[in-house]
Amino acid sequence: MPLSRPLRAGQVGGGPGAFIGDVHRRAMRMDGLATLVAGVFSSDPDRSRAHAKTLGVERAYGSFEEMAEAESQREDGIEVVSIVTPNWLHAPAAMAFIERGISVVCDKPMTTTLEDAHALVEAVHRNGVTFALTHNYTGYPMVKQARALVEDGTLGEVRKVVAEYSQGWLSQPIEQEGMKQAVWRTDPKKAGAGALGDIGSHAENLAAYVTGLELDRICADVRTFVGGRAIDDDANVLLRYQGGAGGVLHCSQIAAGLENDLRLRVSGTKGTLTWRQEHPNELTFNPLEGTERVYRRGHDDLSAAAQHASRLPPGHPEAFNEAFANVYSNALRTIGARLSGEEPDPLDLDFPTVEDGAKGVHFILTALESGRQEGWVDASYVPSAGYRQGA
Known part of the structure; x- marks a missing residue:
């Protein structure tokens, strides 16, 4: 900086x-x-x-x-x-x-x-x-590696995206017992949306970050399983992307016994990538022909972005806090460069921006509307008048 x-x-x-x-x-x-x-x-x-x-x-x-x-x-x-x-x-x-x-x-x-x-x-x-x-989650080195493999054509043309984020912490009405985090997260006036806003937005952003695909249409089944709760706690969303790829997004906070089970699978014409947040230092690539390959964090055969996001040598796990810090550090270096009148390092510009935030809000609200209509709705994002790529 x-x-x-x-x-x-x-x-x-x-x-x-x-x-x-x-x-x-x-x-x-x-x-x-x-x-x-x-x-x-x-x-x-x-x-x-x-x-x-x-x-x-x-x-x-x-x-x-x-x-x-x-x-x-x-x-x-x-x-x-x-x-x-x-x-x-x-x-x-x-x-x-x-x-x-x-x-x-x-x-x-x-x-x-x-x-x-x-x-x-x-x-x-x-x-x-x-x-x-x-x-x-975009800060994990192996998520950045997945993105690089999509960008360089290793996966071929993307055909199918499966994103899942499942938790069980709201399986019971703990908000009625005064649990602070549950109280506001299950209040529509304060949270806006439940599972879709809290974790579904992470799953959608992760899929978009890795694939670079833009949504076209979605069909959402939005549910509330816990009695007396005024907000969604489970959703299943069918995805159609611009360009023809399809997908499924599942998010749930009533999956009893599960902790923080975020997974992404992307299938292209040449193979499939799989990443799981609870085992974040590995990325699996299954090619159409040949044997499975497992990429591991910290090695010098990874993309520049993946190496930029790594702090420790191979075999020393990096996880949630480090990924969070990668978002911060890229943003802080960018701010520092701009305050100094310099252009930021392109690798430091790799963080979710205000435009990504607006796209996420659009997805959440569109999924809720699809759930109300019980059918397919237009999910294409129309930028605001002030939109400019790369905040």
């Missing part, structure tokens, strides 16, 4: 007991590219300030509006902010910083409405900031 110091970073959300807040903080500091100096960690100003002290954060605020205004006026104000609030606050929080020229790393899904998503796309380009979305 051209800057001779870490970026000054802030965070909105991620208070006591927030799993994802800690993940973002670890990812932010893993490669020494940013230092957390400001934050608002709770809607309660006193709790926000108390949590800031436990983190050693210098400047604590009572609201993101206050933080965005104050930091934008300081000579030593933050240069990037991490947004880790519940979904419904992503858009207003991100917008408050974008409009003041501060870059953003935001948790997914980006927004709960397509109108908000398009507004963020336009604001990012109008203000010339960098926006990264933490679809962290």
